[in-house]
Amino acid sequence: xxxxxxxxxxxxxxxxLHLGCQSCGARLVLEPAxxxxxxxxxxxxxxxxxxxxxxxxxxxxxxxxxxxxxxxKEHVARWLRSRSRFSRSGIRSASPGEVxxxxxxxYLYSVLAQARYRASIGENYQETETYTTTENGKTVTRTRTVxxxxxxxxxxxxxGYVADVLVTASKGLENAELEALEPFDLRALAxxxxxxxxxxxxxxxxxxxxxxxxxxxxxxxxxIGIQLSRFMPGDSYRDLEHQSRLEWEALDVCLLPVWVLAxxxxxxxxxxxxxxxxxxxxxxxxxxxxxxxxxxxxxVLLAVLAVGWLLTSGGGR
Numbered sequence: 606x607x608x609x610x611x612x613x614x615x616x617x618x619x620x621x622l623h624l625g626c627q628s629c630g631a632r633l634v635l636e637p638a639x640x641x642x643x644x645x646x647x648x649x650x651x652x653x654x655x656x657x658x659x660x661x662x663x664x665x666x667x668x669x670x671x672x673x674x675x676x677x678k679e680h681v682a683r684w685l686r687s688r689s690r691f692s693r694s695g696i697r698s699a700s701p702g703e704v705x706x707x708x709x710x711x712y713l714y715s716v717l718a719q720a721r722y723r724a725s726i727g728e729n730y731q732e733t734e735t736y737t738t739t740e741n742g743k744t745v746t747r748t749r750t751v752x753x754x755x756x757x758x759x760x761x762x763x764x765g766y767v768a769d770v771l772v773t774a775s776k777g778l779e780n781a782e783l784e785a786l787e788p789f790d791l792r793a794l795a796x797x798x799x800x801x802x803x804x805x806x807x808x809x810x811x812x813x814x815x816x817x818x819x820x821x822x823x824x825x826x827x828x829i830g831i832q833l834s835r836f837m838p839g840d841s842y843r844d845l846e847h848q849s850r851l852e853w854e855a856l857d858v859c860l861l862p863v864w865v866l867a868x869x870x871x872x873x874x875x876x877x878x879x880x881x882x883x884x885x886x887x888x889x890x891x892x893x894x895x896x897x898x899x900x901x902x903x904x905v906l907l908a909v910l911a912v913g914w915l916l917t918s919g920g921g922r
Contacts, residue, residue, distance in 0.1 A: 661809055661810060662810060662814070662858050663797070663858065664710070664797040664858045664859060664860050665713075665796070665797055665857040665858055665859060666713065666794045666795065666796060666797055666857060666858075666859035666860070667708065667794070667795055667796075667797045667801050667802060667859060667860040668789060668790075668791075668793055668794060668795075668859065668860065668861055668862055668883075668884065669793065669795070669801070669862065670706060670805075670862040670883040670884070671793075671862075671883065671884045671885075672862075672864065672881065672882070672883050672884065672885075672886050674704055674706065674864075676886065677704055677706075677864035677866070677881045677883075677886070678704055678866070680881055680886045680888050681704075681866050681879050681881060681888060684879065684888040684890065703866070703867065704864055704865070704866050705806065705864070705865045705866075706805055706806065706862065706863075706864055706865075706883065707805070707806050707807070707808060707863050707864075707865055708802050708805055708806070708807035708808065708860035708861065708862060708863075709773070709775050709777075709778050709783075709808055709860065709861045709862075709863045710773075710774040710775055710807075710808055710809065710810040710811075710858055710859075710860060710861075711771050711772060711773055711774050711775075711783060711858070711859055711860075711861050712771070712772050712773075712774050712817045712818075712821060712856050712857065712858060712859070713769065713770070713771060713791075713794075713856070713857045713858075713859045714770040714771075714772065714818075714821035714822075714824075714825065714854070714855065714856050715766070715767065715768040715769065715770065715854075715855045716766075716767050716770075716821075716822075716825050716851045716852065716853060716854045716855070717764070717765075717766055717767075717851070717852045717853040718764070718765055718766070718767050718825065718826075718829050718849050718850070718851055718852075719762065719763075719764050719849065719850040719852065720762065720763045720764070720765070720829050720833060720847045720848070720849045720850075721760075721761075721762050721847065721848050721849075721850075722760065722761060722762070722763060722833050722845065722846065722847040722848075723758070723759065723760040723761075723844075723845075723846055723847075724758075724759050724833075724837060724842045724843070724844055724845040724846070725756045725757070725758060725759070725842060725843050725844050726756070726757050726758075726759045726837060726838060726839035726841075726842050727754040727755070727756050727839050727840055727841040727842060727843070728754065728755050728757070728839045728840055729752050729753070729754050729755075729840045729841075730752070730753055730754075730755060731750050731751065731752050731753075732750070732751055732753060733748050733749070733750055733751075734748065734749055734750070734751045735747070735748050736748075736749065754840070754841065756843075757839075759837075759838070759842075763829075763832070763833060763836060765829070765832060767825045767828050767829065769791050770821050770824050770825055770828070771783060771787060771789065771859075771861070772817050772820040772821045772824060773812065773817075773820070774810035774811070774812050774817050774858060775808055775810070775811055775812065776811040776812060777808065777811070778863070778880070780820055782880060782889060783861075785880075785887075785889035786863065786880055786881075786882045786887050786889055787882075787887075788885075789861060789882065789884055789885070790884055790885070793884070794859065797859075797860065802860060807860055810858060814856070817856070818854075818856060821856065822851060825849075825851065826849050826851075829847065829849050830845070830847060833845060833847055861883070862882075862883025862884060863880055863881065863882065863883055864880070864881035864883055865878065865879075865880060865881075866878070866879045866880075866881070867879075877890060877891075878890065
């Protein structure tokens with residue numbers, strides 16, 4: 606009987622993806638992280654089809670790019686020229702580098718919220734007040750109208766549907782960055798099909814469902830607080846508190862169009878990453894501040910104040 610041997614692999618690897626180009630017939634082998642690519646031989650767009658991976662949800666919706674590659678570079682060039690005088694040297698004169706269009710994964714969240722709230726509501730009223738003052742060395746009595754506020758306690762419940770909350774599902778794009786690129790026109794949402802993003806790079810969700818749901822719930826509760834502040838009666842309010850119960854939650858993966866650019870502005874610094882909303886052209890980036898420029902500005906301001914003080918003091922003598 607032949608001896609049986611058992612081999613234990615040193616590491617578990619994901620299988621490579623095999624794709625045949627329908628245009629030129631080339632057979633491509635792709636890394637599993639890519640969902641779409643272009644054929645390197647004929648530049649024909651090729652769609653990667655594969656079975657769903659455990660724990661990675663498939664997209665439900667997608668938004669198409671409305672902003673062209675050229676327009677995205679022009680938006681970034683204008684954004685660079687508009688940067689603060691305190692930005693590092695080279696930022697305002699830098700030119701955008703390679704532009705990549707990426708379909709970024711996000712979760713589209715909606716929920717029915719039941720909010721229990723309490724607050725103090727202020728209602729203004731006017732009174733005529735008598736007071737004394739000194740005029741021409743004499744004490745005189747005068748009257749004036751003053752506005753006062755009467756505060757009353759208010760409690761109640763508000764039910765509402767919170768829709769179209771977008772939170773990132775990508776480790777590469779922070780939620781604050783996604784918020785800076787919003788809003789997206791969700792009226793243009795389409796049901797996802799592989800052909801819809803053919804020829805584009807698309808990222809898989811890399812954050813867990815629990816992480817994204819926590820972000821979405823937090824943003825939904827913040828929106829409820831904004832709705833309540835607009836709902837408050839009276840002339841003013843204070844001490845608004847609310848507790849929200851979230852029901853009928855819906856959470857769907859959608860792909861959002863984002864142009865990503867790396868701007869090289871100095872040899873001793875990493876490239877500045879700039880993001881562009883692929884629909885609206887909104888630009889987001891964090892241009893580094895030059896501490897020397899800030900220090901120089903502070904020194905100039907102090908010098909101006911000192912000269913002004915000296916002139917004022919000299920004129921007073």
